[in-house]
Amino acid sequence: MRFVPYVLALVALAACVPPIPDSGAGVGFNDYDAYLQEKQAREAQLAGSALPRADAVSSETVDDIGVVTGRSPASSDIAADTRAALDETAANSGQPVVHASPSNPAPAAVTNASGISKENDFEAVGAQRSIESDKAKIAQDRAQYQVIQPQALPTRSGSGGPNIVDYALRSKHPRGTRVYSRSGFNSNGKYQRNCAKYASPDRAQSDFLSRGGPDRDKLGLDPDGDGYACAWDPSPFRRAVGG
Numbered sequence: 001m002r003f004v005p006y007v008l009a010l011v012a013l014a015a016c017v018p019p020i021p022d023s024g025a026g027v028g029f030n031d032y033d034a035y036l037q038e039k040q041a042r043e044a045q046l047a048g049s050a051l052p053r054a055d056a057v058s059s060e061t062v063d064d065i066g067v068v069t070g071r072s073p074a075s076s077d078i079a080a081d082t083r084a085a086l087d088e089t090a091a092n093s094g095q096p097v098v099h100a101s102p103s104n105p106a107p108a109a110v111t112n113a114s115g116i117s118k119e120n121d122f123e124a125v126g127a128q129r130s131i132e133s134d135k136a137k138i139a140q141d142r143a144q145y146q147v148i149q150p151q152a153l154p155t156r157s158g159s160g161g162p163n164i165v166d167y168a169l170r171s172k173h174p175r176g177t178r179v180y181s182r183s184g185f186n187s188n189g190k191y192q193r194n195c196a197k198y199a200s201p202d203r204a205q206s207d208f209l210s211r212g213g214p215d216r217d218k219l220g221l222d223p224d225g226d227g228y229a230c231a232w233d234p235s236p237f238r239r240a241v242g243g
Helices: 004-016 032-047 075-093 122-128 131-144 164-170 188-195 201-210 235-240
Strands: none
Touching: 164 201, 164 235
């Protein structure tokens, strides 16, 4: 009897629990298909047109219609397109176009419009000249041939200044060999300073000879006394004549 109150309490709690909804009925409606039909009908009414029944199937026979199928272009079409493209090219360039066909005649050969010599063409040369004309040409060339005999070189005038080439050939000693006396006042600083004023050793040697060198050296261009100013080298001129 002690369990009777507990049983009554459980029965009272079960009566207070709400019923569990049916998950298969959907959300807010009973049938999903019916929901779709109602939605389509509502959209059709809004659009102003009647909605056909979903299960209405037409019994009419569909007539045959032309079906476009992919096919390769015919050879005649390709040839026509090619001729049209070549015609456009010919119109743009102004030159006739030779079509790639075995039935076309061979193109005309390019003439010798630029004046290229035909000496290597035997037929062309034979048509223009003969053996007799060649003999006459050779005789004419021999009559005009002249042999120029060697002559002595002209003498240099004295207005051109010292001749460093002649000086190089007349002097036989190498550079650095003391031949002329020099004073001790020709310092290295004076030598460097004055030689820097000339564009080349040849110019320095020419001016050195015009100022009384190699015997005199007022500018200190030849401190070692070899007769060659500002490291001028006479050996290239000697080698030129085989000396």
